[in-house]
Amino acid sequence: MSYIIALAGKGGTGKTSIAGLTLRYLLEKRRGPVLAVDADSNACLNEALGVDVHTTVGALRESSLETIRSGADRPGGMSMEELFEYQINQALIEAKGFDLLVMGRPEGPGCYCAANNIIRKYTDILSEKYPYVIIDNEAGMEHLSRRTTHKVNLLIMVSDPTIKGIKTAKRINDLIDELKLEIDQRVLIINRISGQEGDSLVQYAKELGLNVGGTIPNDPVVFQFDLEGKPIFELPPDSVALTSLYSILDSFQIP
Numbered sequence: 001m002s003y004i005i006a007l008a009g010k011g012g013t014g015k016t017s018i019a020g021l022t023l024r025y026l027l028e029k030r031r032g033p034v035l036a037v038d039a040d041s042n043a044c045l046n047e048a049l050g051v052d053v054h055t056t057v058g059a060l061r062e063s064s065l066e067t068i069r070s071g072a073d074r075p076g077g078m079s080m081e082e083l084f085e086y087q088i089n090q091a092l093i094e095a096k097g098f099d100l101l102v103m104g105r106p107e108g109p110g111c112y113c114a115a116n117n118i119i120r121k122y123t124d125i126l127s128e129k130y131p132y133v134i135i136d137n138e139a140g141m142e143h144l145s146r147r148t149t150h151k152v153n154l155l156i157m158v159s160d161p162t163i164k165g166i167k168t169a170k171r172i173n174d175l176i177d178e179l180k181l182e183i184d185q186r187v188l189i190i191n192r193i194s195g196q197e198g199d200s201l202v203q204y205a206k207e208l209g210l211n212v213g214g215t216i217p218n219d220p221v222v223f224q225f226d227l228e229g230k231p232i233f234e235l236p237p238d239s240v241a242l243t244s245l246y247s248i249l250d251s252f253q254i255p
Contacts, residue, residue: 009158019136020048050231056104187213194218214248
């Protein structure tokens with residue numbers, strides 16, 4: 001069975017960067033291969049990983065609906081489900097050591113429920129082929145209320161060094177209990193610590209009942225990579241953000 005890691009948190013916490021670096025950790029320390037799933041409608045995990053997206057689940061769904069509406073023939077007499085499963089496999093972005101599946105935005109107005117359901121279904125199907133799966137969820141808690149995050153071994157809640165970020169993590173933690181989601185372990189990582197605020201924020205989070213996995217210092221190299229549009233996945237091995245995250249992940253005893 002796959003070991004599934006999901007990430008959650010409010011926008012702007014560095015959640016996607018941590019997802020990308022966690023994937024790198026699995027490749028370097030656990031030897032992968034890894035299935036990465038960008039379950040955020042505002043897809044940007046590919047940028048953190050330094051790969052291009054040629055299609056998304058949202059786009060495939062629209063294409064399938066258009067095929068139904070137009071009455072066009074399906075290749076080889078495939079059912080729509082067979083055709084869509086074939087397209088999903090074609091949509092996988094293959095890179096060295098990992099594959100990436102991107103939800104993306106459906107065209108036009110409407111909710112993302114269908115795309116979320118598709119991501120859930122095909123993450124289940126595809127994950128059988130990978131020892132590790134990383135799911136980068138959208139900001140906030142909608143992915144939880146729609147149950148996109150499920151059957152997770154490790155949920156990493158990411159906060160920036162603010163009370164607001166930690167309160168968001170608390171609401172995520174409470175919602176997991178409310179929805180009775182299948183999550184084995186939940187931890188909070190407080191990102192971008194720049195001064196002495198780390199200890200007080202960790203104490204505050206613990207008082208709220210959160211399991212704090214650790215803190216990551218503010219790293220000027222990460223800022224420079226963002227400024228220059230370089231993928232975070234390629235941070236130098238002595239980056240303080242990278243070494244701090246690796247130390248935290250080591251403590252989780254990922255198999």
